[in-house]
Amino acid sequence: MDDAELVDRLKRYDAQAVSLIVERYGAALHRYVAAIVADSHLAEDIVAETYMRMLERIGDYKMTGAPFRAWLYRIAHNLAVNAVTRDRSVPGDALLARSEALSSNPAEAFEREELHETLRRSLKTLTDEQQQVLLLRFVAGMSIAEVAQQLHRSEGAVKQLQLRALRALGRLLGAAEVSDG
């Protein structure tokens, strides 16, 4: 089912289309939101809320050539940013606990989670736009062209944003390694 048909059926609140869109984008959206809010349970709530908002606004949605998921990610991003803004003390502990529970080697899990915690802290020091480019590119797995559509920027501008964001993040991670080491 392509985007046009999917949107058409969603406008009729078709149950099959709803199931399909949750199945198609749910996991990726969750990864994206979890990277922002650093809380898997909260991310799940936000993903569910994203789909609710989608249904409530689908009547006004018009196909403009951009992929439908770009619209979904925009809703999810706004909800996630609002959640973080509302509660800046969102702990990453929940994510850590779930992650550790999934790992068979606690020491390895701890080391990995330490890196991820550093990564999340470093991400937060970037500009909003830089964070969004990195999350859309490397967490949501979008191409440069898709990110450009999502952010209403040219592909060249997105490449420049990506370069600066990765450069800043690389420096921050390197500095963190030195201080830890």
Place this chain on the structure above:
Amino acid sequence: MDDEEKLLAALDACLERIERGESVDACLRDYPGERSELEPMLRAAASLRTLPAPPPDLDAIERSVLARAAELRLAATSASASTSGLPYSTTFLIVAALAALALLMGALLILSALSGSTQRSPQAPPPPSATVPAIPTAPIPSASPTPSVTASPEASASPTPAGEASPTTQPTAMPVAPPTATFQPPPARTVEPPPPVRPPEPSPMPGAPPAAAPSAPGAPPAAAPPAPSGDDDDDDDGDDDDDD
């Protein structure tokens, strides 16, 4: 191509190769000049790809979203049923057209009433002044000049009816009972009532004393038109008194 552009091209190529499954080291080997800058960037990108996110409970999400979809579907169905096929805009247009029609009819009624009251018969010349409506009662010294549209005494002198329930249909009754309960005309002392032309019918009772109007000959009280307005004072004072 400057260093920034070289770095941008190298980063682009390496990210693409890593996405296809190549290692970071293999890519760095092909860009020795940019390695020092490229390496931390590529490792940061690789770290981002490994950001953990336990698989979400998609079933729970799906259930809640499906429930919401069912609510919205139901609401949409009941909303469309309540409009019973007529589009909202059409309903609005019909109501607006009816309202406009009612306004137009009201305006026409008012206009016709006004034109009827001011209309004079060809035989009867207009009164010398618009404020001299009491021409037929001129013999009465203090004829109350009631410029009322529907129940004015002067209309009784006019052979042509004044449109609606004009007192002219009962010409003899007019001087008798011009009961105007609401309209108090201004003192019309300045009015000189020279009767230019007598109406075909003689004035009902030119010399009848006002107080005896109800019993005046030719003016049966029962035939008195239900004049709704006009000063029915017969006290000859000419001022606006209250008729309680």
